Amino acid sequence: MSNLHINFRSAQFLISASRLKQCPDDSLAEIAFAGRSNAGKSSAINALTRNPRLARTSKTPGRTQLLNFFQLNVEGARLVDLPGYGYAKVPLAMQREWQKHLNEYLEKRQQLCGIVLVMDIRHPMREFDRMIVDWCLASDLPLHMLLTKADKVNRNATTNALREVRKGLPKHPEGQITIQTFSSSKGTGLPELERQLVTLMKPHLLQEEFEEELDVDGEVDSSADS
Numbered sequence: 001m002s003n004l005h006i007n008f009r010s011a012q013f014l015i016s017a018s019r020l021k022q023c024p025d026d027s028l029a030e031i032a033f034a035g036r037s038n039a040g041k042s043s044a045i046n047a048l049t050r051n052p053r054l055a056r057t058s059k060t061p062g063r064t065q066l067l068n069f070f071q072l073n074v075e076g077a078r079l080v081d082l083p084g085y086g087y088a089k090v091p092l093a094m095q096r097e098w099q100k101h102l103n104e105y106l107e108k109r110q111q112l113c114g115i116v117l118v119m120d121i122r123h124p125m126r127e128f129d130r131m132i133v134d135w136c137l138a139s140d141l142p143l144h145m146l147l148t149k150a151d152k153v154n155r156n157a158t159t160n161a162l163r164e165v166r167k168g169l170p171k172h173p174e175g176q177i178t179i180q181t182f183s184s185s186k187g188t189g190l191p192e193l194e195r196q197l198v199t200l201m202k203p204h205l206l207q208e209e210f211e212e213e214l215d216v217d218g219e220v221d222s223s224a225d226s
């Protein structure tokens with residue numbers, strides 16, 4: 001089996017896409033980051049990739065497109081930065097246009113193996129967040145909630161926020177929604193986030209390997225490394 005060790009530090013900007021048909025067709029496993037504007041999404045991506053400038057790419061004029069793809073060291077493994085919802089400087093008509101294409105991406109993208117929903121721990125589960133939760137449940141897609149800026153609240157408030165978010169979730173299959181606290185500035189929660197992303201991506205990457213090992217008769221090639 002080839003090396004599937006995902007190193008998030010390897011992330012590099014690949015391409016921007018404003019609609020589904022512009023998305024790269026050689027992706028195998030994508031994790032998309034969603035969140036309201038100012039929730040801390042860019043900071044979380046930068047902390048994960050240890051690259052303080054990476055997600056700024058997505059805020060650069062001309063690249064404020066719908067989807068920004070970042071390539072990881074494993075072939076076909078990618079992070080996708082979705083536009084911050086409710087960004088005041090974006091005209092409403094353009095936001096609606098985004099929404100349409102975003103829905104299309106979320107609904108149709110086969111390579112999508114999970115969503116990370118970034119929320120400010122002090123203001124979780126606003127309207128946009130609920131929409132993402134409902135969408136993930138309807139589409140059977142794993143959702144990892146990142147309650148970020150945890151350094152801004154004390155232990156009691158952290159416990160309360162976790163409890164409230166869990167309590168407010170619609171009924172869902174066990175394991176489909178996971179949740180953790182996080183701080184980009186302190187690096188708290190990074191190992192847990194990395195573990196979760198690898199868990200979500202691996203089955204998609206392994207599936208591809210397995211298919212490659214099938215010979216023309218559909219038999220597994222016994223000479224392939226296991």
Ligand code: GDP
Nearest residue numbers: 037038039040041042043084148149183184185
């Ligand atoms: P985005 O619009 O969701 O991409 O949000 P940003 O990542 O740009 O963050 C919005 C603001 O929150 C910025 O001023 C960040 O410095 C701040 N911020 C983001 N994450 C954290 C965090 O974990 N702790 C603290 N203290 N501030 C944060």
